Amino acid sequence: MYEYQWYQWTLFFFCYCFFGWIFESGYVSLKKRCFVNRGFLRLPMLPLYGTGAVMMLFVSLPVKNDLVLVYFLGVLAATALEYVTGWGMEKLFKMRYWDYRDQKFNVNGYICLSSSIAWGFLTIFLTEVIHKPVERLVLGIDEGLAYGIVGIVGTVFVADVIESTKAALELGQALEAMARMRRELEEMQVQFALLKCELRDQAEQSLERLQKEAALHLAELRRENDARMEGIRDHVLAEKIRLLEEKAEKHREKARLWRERLSGLQKFYFKGILEGNRLSIPGGYKEMLDELREELKKKKGK
Secondary structure: OOOOOHHHHHHHHHHHHHHHHHHHHHHHHHHHOOOOOOOOOOOOOOHHHHHHHHHHHHHHHHHOOOHHHHHHHHHHHHHHHHHHHHHHHHHHHOOOOOOOOOOOOEEOOOEEHHHHHHHHHHHHHHHHHHHHHHHHHHHOOOHHHHHHHHHHHHHHHHHHHHHHHHHHHHHHHHHHHHHHHHHHHHHHHHHHHHHHHHHHHHHHHHHHHHHHHHHHHHHHHHHHHHHHHHHHHHHHHHHHHHHHHHHHHHHHHHHHHHHHHOOHHHHHHHHHHHHHOOOOOHHHHHHHHHHHHHHHHHHHHO
16 A cells, blocks of 8 residues: 555545546436536546545555454544535535535534444445455556646646635635625614614604694683683573563563453452463473573583
């Protein structure tokens, strides 16, 4: 293992980046039933898989005869890489490229127990099965050709990393700006709500004051109107009383004339009728007169 040259490690890295892209894009595409280009780069390469594979090979090949140790070293190395990469990309680009928060026993959504267990088995599968043909392929490439492949693929890879990083940073800045605008909008909505409540309270207070003023003004108008009406009514009552008194006086004058004309016997019978019966002024004028007088007395007494 330690006899690998730097360009051979680089070729291993490129191979496993490509194999990781095939695996992840194929899995997601089948799941969504449409092609999905997974990963951070536009090239068909996933650096996380390449880095993880190289790291797992680096820590496990020296102890490849002890599968238990290979398993646990793979779990630790891959889990640490996954957590650091996930945390760093979220802090740098303001987004998560994977999220385990819906899984049980996860840590901040960057890693989870089921994923870590799978990394251990994948490390054994990598060292015992996958890496052997890849190793034969890479070691079989001529050194000059290997340099050429590393130079060409490396140049394109670095350019893709730079452009993808710029785009991700711009997207992260845009997301941060949008989040800031949303916070400012929410603050404005709160301020508008408070202002609306304040205006409503002021309007209610103004309306209440106007209602009180209107009620006072209305009460004043009613009192003035009642005073006018009382004056008019008193005048009408006085006039009615005067007319009724005139009519009553006429009836009394007629009664006196009738009494003078009546003979003794007629006077006797007439007196019995008047004294033996409860009579009123014709047409009820006497009762109306008495009622109007009583009402007038009450008004004057207030």
